[in-house]
Amino acid sequence: MAKIIKTILITGATSGIGKATLKLLASKGHKIVFTYNKRLSEAKKLEKNLRKNNEHIYSYKIDLEKHNEIKKLFSFAVKKLKTIDCLINNAAFFVQRKKFQYLDLDHVKKIMNINYFSVFLLCQLFVKASKSNREKKKWNSIINISSTAAKFGGVNFTHYAPSKAALENLTIGLSRELAEKKIRVLNVAPGVIDTRKDKNKRILKKVISEIPNNRLGKAEDVANLLDFLIDDKSEYINGTTLTISGGR
Numbered sequence: 352m353a354k355i356i357k358t359i360l361i362t363g364a365t366s367g368i369g370k371a372t373l374k375l376l377a378s379k380g381h382k383i384v385f386t387y388n389k390r391l392s393e394a395k396k397l398e399k400n401l402r403k404n405n406e407h408i409y410s411y412k413i414d415l416e417k418h419n420e421i422k423k424l425f426s427f428a429v430k431k432l433k434t435i436d437c438l439i440n441n442a443a444f445f446v447q448r449k450k451f452q453y454l455d456l457d458h459v460k461k462i463m464n465i466n467y468f469s470v471f472l473l474c475q476l477f478v479k480a481s482k483s484n485r486e487k488k489k490w491n492s493i494i495n496i497s498s499t500a501a502k503f504g505g506v507n508f509t510h511y512a513p514s515k516a517a518l519e520n521l522t523i524g525l526s527r528e529l530a531e532k533k534i535r536v537l538n539v540a541p542g543v544i545d546t547r548k549d550k551n552k553r554i555l556k557k558v559i560s561e562i563p564n565n566r567l568g569k570a571e572d573v574a575n576l577l578d579f580l581i582d583d584k585s586e587y588i589n590g591t592t593l594t595i596s597g598g599r
């Protein structure tokens with residue numbers, strides 16, 4: 352059977368989960384536009400290396416807080432990929448924990464602007480550009496990345512967790528609305544994934560002791576799930592959050 356090549360737009364692929372996903376999907380021959388913000392040299396290195404085996408890999412710099420630039424990103428992706436089968440909303444502004452009474456509203460708005468409103472706008476452009484309807488053979492998909500913090504909140508995390516809870520809610524409503532266009536909308540909620548360098552060993556030990564699988568998640572664990580979700584094999588999964596947290 353012929354291999355199905357997807358066209359994919361993924362945000363925030365210069366680090367962690369996004370980077371692992373980009374590498375995996377590129378190795379499978381999918382055509383990809385990926386975004387970066389500050390890590391220019393990492394983005395260019397990835398693009399150069401991945402293009403050795405897959406010429407259809409394109410990087411694009413964007414600060415997703417700047418909403419008026421999102422249209423340009425989307426136009427770039429359409430120009431390179433012609434149509435976009437799959438949108439993976441991975442980029443997020445990760446923040447240090449802080450007590451609620453010290454949170455600054457402008458900072459909270461910045462988090463919402465990057466983690467939620469940019470996703471909202473990208474989804475809107477994706478839907479507007481989508482010619483898909485029930486007659487189409489294959490489903491397109493939007494995959495959002497939230498966090499287990501969306502469900503459980505998080506101590507000193509009340510600035511970040513709601514931005515992720517908003518994504519989970521958007522996923523449910525949008526999936527119902529977009530099924531008639533043959534667009535699936537999914538959400539992945541990672542637990543603690545080993546993507547950060549600033550680790551406090553004592554806290555880490557405690558966190559691991561609370562994870563039934565007895566280890567932190569790897570970016571590759573999440574990439575494997577995303578690889579499955581963009582595939583037509585997962586076509587009947589829609590409008591739901593898949594948690595990937597080692598059982599925590």
Ligand SMILES: NC(=O)c1ccc[n+]([C@@H]2O[C@H](COP(=O)([O-])OP(=O)(O)OC[C@H]3O[C@@H](n4cnc5c(N)ncnc54)[C@H](OP(=O)(O)O)[C@@H]3O)[C@@H](O)[C@H]2O)c1
Binds near residue numbers: 363389442
């Ligand atoms: N790691 C975890 O434990 C964990 C747990 C739960 C959920 N998640 C979620 O999983 C996703 C990936 O997390 P991660 O840990 O892999 O992230 P990460 O390593 O911190 O990477 C974040 C990515 O987002 C991009 N980005 C950050 N701010 C941006 C902005 N203003 N505009 C555009 N791009 C921006 C970064 O680009 P540059 O580096 O080029 O600036 C980078 O590529 C996020 O949605 C995160 O909330 C992570």
